[in-house]
Amino acid sequence: MEKKRNRLEIIRDILKVIKEKNGRIKPTHILYKSNLSHQMMKEYLDELIAKQFVNELELKKGKTYEITSKGMQYLEEYNTVVNFTNAFGLD
Amino acid sequence: MANLHYIPNWFFGFNIAFEMVFMLAAALIALYSYKIYKISSQREIKLFGISFGFLSASYFVSSFISLFFASALEGNTLCITIRRILDAQNIAVAVYIGLLLLGYITLLYTTLKLERPRIYGLLILLTAAAINFSFNKVFMIYFISSLALLFVNYHYYMEFMKRKNTNVFLVFWGMFFLFVSNVIFLLQTAQTSTYVISHITELLGYCFIVASLIKVIKNGKEKKQT
Numbered sequence: 001m002e003k004k005r006n007r008l009e010i011i012r013d014i015l016k017v018i019k020e021k022n023g024r025i026k027p028t029h030i031l032y033k034s035n036l037s038h039q040m041m042k043e044y045l046d047e048l049i050a051k052q053f054v055n056e057l058e059l060k061k062g063k064t065y066e067i068t069s070k071g072m073q074y075l076e077e078y079n080t081v082v083n084f085t086n087a088f089g090l091d
Numbered sequence: 092m093a094n095l096h097y098i099p100n101w102f103f104g105f106n107i108a109f110e111m112v113f114m115l116a117a118a119l120i121a122l123y124s125y126k127i128y129k130i131s132s133q134r135e136i137k138l139f140g141i142s143f144g145f146l147s148a149s150y151f152v153s154s155f156i157s158l159f160f161a162s163a164l165e166g167n168t169l170c171i172t173i174r175r176i177l178d179a180q181n182i183a184v185a186v187y188i189g190l191l192l193l194g195y196i197t198l199l200y201t202t203l204k205l206e207r208p209r210i211y212g213l214l215i216l217l218t219a220a221a222i223n224f225s226f227n228k229v230f231m232i233y234f235i236s237s238l239a240l241l242f243v244n245y246h247y248y249m250e251f252m253k254r255k256n257t258n259v260f261l262v263f264w265g266m267f268f269l270f271v272s273n274v275i276f277l278l279q280t281a282q283t284s285t286y287v288i289s290h291i292t293e294l295l296g297y298c299f300i301v302a303s304l305i306k307v308i309k310n311g312k313e314k315k316q317t
Contacts (some may be wrong), residue, residue: 008131051132073130080311081131084123087258087307089202089250090135 006091010036012078014044015053018067019075024057025065093173093229095184096276098157099283100167102290109290110154116297117147117194120304138201145194152187156180168283173228188232192218195239202246233277240270261303268296 005013017033018025031041045065048054053071057064074081085091098106124140127133160180161169173184196218200211218235225231247263272293279285 008133053132077130077311080307081127081133083258083307083310084127085131085133085136086254086256087303088139088262089247089259090133090139 008078008082008085008091010034010044011048011053012075014041014048015067015071015075018054018065019072023067026061027063027065030065093227095171095173095229096157096286097164097279097283098161098169098171098286100169102283102287103157103161103169106286106290107154107157109294110150110157113293113297114147114150114154116301117143117150119301121147123304123308135201135204138197142194142197142201145190145197149187149190149194152183152190156183156187160184188222192222192232192236195236195243199239199242202243230277233273233279237270237273237277240266240273244270258303258306261299261306265296265299265303268292268299272296 014030014034017030021029027041027045030045031038034041036044045054045056048071049056051070052068053074055066055068057066082091121140121143124136124143128136128140156171160183161171164170171184172180174181193215196211196214200214205211221235222228222231244263244266247259247266251259251263272289275285275289275292279289
């Protein structure tokens, strides 16, 4: 059985899904790919918007989420962040 | 009037060097935490950095106090005194105590994974009240910091049991030595050897914590290169 993902892993997974879709994605795709409940996904997206990891765009085809440069930096430095939080028991 | 520290004459100068090393080590941890916080925006990392920022500032003030306010006692001993008058020395000592306790309480609040800022406020108010109404203020200061570090140690022990990795192991021993150093201060008498032993133990603590941090930084650099 796979172990439960922690907060940092879920954030990474959401950002990765957006990045893999050329940086822009609809919420239904995030829901499908990130393996979260609708409520959880909404909470995480709100947090990611507040932290400026993603932008919410209102397009003709509906709501779309776009990864920001800060979100990209998080993905690049993910291993360093995880090593630090693991070492100092902060996750 | 109470004496905060008893410093042997021969150790004067070394104690300031020790405190400068502690200040640099704590500042390094605080700055790297800030760097990681800028990337991740995780609240726990910010609080962890702030706690070491407070500790770093407290070591700076402590070395300042040792340098300018240590007064001579009988038998080749210096001491730092807490008096009841409002002067530069007492303000400096109060700032040192405030920063030291804020550092440990913030660290405790972070490792307990508490979400509500009101609990943080309550911890600070209870600490201030306990010291203010205590007959033996020096004992109470180190009792509270030791108690906070005891809970921090429990957190790192559990983390080590969960992860079984070298970095957490180093941090656990680092925090353990910081705890022991505080307990030695708690038990200090007019014997000056406790002051020296406490400084050496604290140095060991920071060596372990900084070693873990260096491993994290090195690992991060290697991962970037590959």
